[in-house]
Amino acid sequence: MLEIKNLHASIAGKEILKGLNLTVHEGEVHAIMGPNGAGKSTLSNVLTGHPAYTVTAGEVFFRGKNLLTMSPEERAREGMFLSFQYPVEIPGVSMVNFMRTAVNEKRKHEGKPALSATDFLKLMREKKALVGMDNRLTKRSVNEGFSGGEKKRNEIFQMAMLEPCLSILDETDSGLDIDALRIVAEGVNALKTPHTASIVITHYQRLLDYIVPDFVHVLADGKIVRTGGKELALELEDKGYAFLNEKP
Amino acid sequence: MLNEIILHPGEHREIILLNEPDTNWHIIQEANSTLLLYVIALPHPNDEVQWHTAITVEHKATGCKTEMYGLALLHSQQQHHLTTRVLHNVGGGYSSQLFKFVLDDESKASFKGELKIMPDAQQVEAYQTNRNILLSRQAEMTTEPQLEIYADDVKASHGATTGQLDDSALFYMQQRCISRETARKLLLCAFFEDVLRTLPNEQMQEDIVEKINEYIG
Incomplete structure (x- = not known):
């Protein structure tokens, strides 16, 4: 589904990603962990096409298409969600208004007709129930005055509405108490199908108790320096990232 | 052209200036009269049109209420210069002003707002807000609020800001499948929303939104 080859990217002339390789197949959950400043958020920004970042080398293919020539909205319509x-x-x-516009833009891209007002509201109701989103929140402006937890839940609600094939969760656990974390993780797990994949970017191991990864990658200084199974996350929690500085 | 109007005691008047060329209004309010006034400048086929609008409102007796709103979307070399003067001569009056400008290309606009509360005008409430968005680096906005308050028992405030469309909001919407053009439309309509929703005429609200959408699209 996603193939990243030797990706180099910079912001304001400073190189952050320095030859990153990663392949994600359908049905897989990949966790990306690493110390602050390793390039974790840069990776999600580059994949979604944030204009502040420049790709200086490498290739990325998403569902067989060259991702790097697509606009941010084309990437989203192809099924990439951040x-x-x-x-x-x-x-x-x-x-x-925001969700109706988003859903119908995606449907147009897929050659489907726009949803009627009734069908759209029905879809909203279903997805709100799925992720435990409060009615009060969907009556407001987008994220306006939402608490940190409410904002994160709103992200998962939007993910449920748009049914992406690849979801990138960037530090979704930051600012969440353990109950909110569990609810968000349950939402993510409920949306998982054999044809979707996720990249979970996190600094801490605790989210991975709830969203169990198939692979754990350690990102340091712009490259993936180690890959393992879910036990690697526990090892990192235990020993920290100190091994990165040890000379082999 | 000077328009002089007297609002008689208890009278309610709505005035909507929509793409009006140069106008100068002097409105005198008698006791308990209310004024609702709009200054609206929407995209216009003449790329070099210039509007000069001056409005003076005077509260001559107690219990007067004035609400003024404005929105402008200018492009090319268009100019819109708005001057308001609100004179609270007597106590117990209320005035609020909310003017919003969006400037594209090399357009220019100014807002000069004079608000005067005379020594005998106690217990007056007077508010003035001017918010602006520049869509291009060449556009220019000048704001000059001028408050003169001589009474001590009043509530008065003013605020002015000029900025750009929020890039992080644009990217957020693009990440949700929405094209950059549509995202800009949504943000501009959102910017004007607090003026639009006060319009007494729903058809007019819709027409204005359509004009804004046509311009961006």
Whole structure:
């Protein structure tokens, strides 16, 4: 589904990703862990096409297509979804209007007709129930005045509405208490199918108790330096990232 | 052209100036009269059109209420210069002003707002807000709020900001499948929303939103 080859990327002239390789297949959950400043958030920004980042070398294929020539909205319509570390507040744009526009843009891309008002509201109701999203929140402007936990849950709600094939969860656990974390993780697990994949970016192991990865990668200084199974996350929790500095 | 109007005691008047060329209004309010006034400048086929609008409102007796709103979306070399003067001569009055400008290309606009509360005008409430968005580096906005308050028992405030469309909101919407153009439309309509929702005429609200969408699209 996703193939990243020798990816180099920089922001404001500073190189952050320095030859990153990663392949994700359908049905897989990949965790990316690593110390602060390793390039974890840069990776999610580069994959989704954030304009502040420049790809200086390498290739990325998403569902067989060259990802790097696509606009951010084309990547999203092809099925790439980012759960933002810091979801943005958009005063004056209602959740309903925002979601209806998003869902119908995606449907148009897939050659499907726009949803009628009734069908759209029915879909909203279903997905709200699935992720435990409060009715009160979908009546407001996008993320406006939401608590940290409510914003993260809103990300998962949007993910449920858009049914992406690849979800990137960027530090979805930051700012969540353990109950909120569990609810968000349950939402993510409920949306998992044999044809979807996830990349879970996290600094801590605790989210991985709830979203169990097939692979754990350690990102350090812009490269993946180690890959293992879910036990690697426990080892990192136990020993920290100190081994990165040890000379072999 | 000077328009002089007297609002008689208890009278309610709505004035909507929509793409009006140069106008100068002097409105005198008698006791308990209410004024609702709009200054609206929407995309216009003449790329070099210039609007100069001056509005003076005077509260002559107690219990007057004035609400003024404005929105402008200018492009090319268009200019819109708005001056308001609100004079609270007597106590117990209320005035609020909310003006929002969006400037594209090399357009220019200014807002000069004079708010005067005379020594005998106690227990007046007076608010003035001016918010602006520049869509291009060449666009220019000048804001000059001018408050003169001579009474001591009043509530008054003013605020002015000029900024750009929020890039992080644009990217967030693009990441949710929404094209950059549609995202810009949504943000501009959101910016004008607090003016639009006060319009007494729903058809007019819709027409204005359509004009904004047509321009961005």
